[in-house]
Amino acid sequence: MKRREVLSVALGTLFAAAGVWAVAAPHTQVRRIVARKFTYLPNVVKLKKGVPAVLEFTSADVVMGFNCPDFKIRTDIIPGQVARVRFTPDRIGTFVYLCDVFCGDGHEGMTGKIQVVA
Numbered sequence: 001m002k003r004r005e006v007l008s009v010a011l012g013t014l015f016a017a018a019g020v021w022a023v024a025a026p027h028t029q030v031r032r033i034v035a036r037k038f039t040y041l042p043n044v045v046k047l048k049k050g051v052p053a054v055l056e057f058t059s060a061d062v063v064m065g066f067n068c069p070d071f072k073i074r075t076d077i078i079p080g081q082v083a084r085v086r087f088t089p090d091r092i093g094t095f096v097y098l099c100d101v102f103c104g105d106g107h108e109g110m111t112g113k114i115q116v117v118a
Contacts, residue, residue: 029053035077035099036060038106046115047089057083065101068114076101089116 029051034041036059047053057066057077066085067074075083099110 027051030056032056032058033066033112034058034060035064035066035110037062037104038099038110040066040097040099040110040112043112044115045112046117049089049092049116049118052086052088055085057085062103063101064099064103064110066097067100068095068097070095071114074100089114092116092118 029047031045031047031053033045033055035057045055055066055073057075058081059077059079061079063079064077065074066077066083071087071089073085073087075085077083093116095114095116097112097114099107103110
């Protein structure tokens, strides 16, 4: 076999293997959430169990926080920046998240839910 043929076969095998891996890998669930006084939009996030997820937060007005104790995930949400939280939901149910950075009167009611389904 010529060098070019060997290289072609090797690259073909590599790309075929990569294609199989890409098909077998689960897709990432991306959910965009806007935090603004005194709510998250949307305030209910639906995810599938066992599928990696990325929550992307932006703030419309002031610094806020995101905390979901059941999944042990949290981040600060700073105006003008995107805050990303990566995790894989490992159980089915409804889990509350909340703002854990005081953002003014009404802060205590700033909550949302993550609903994880099969």
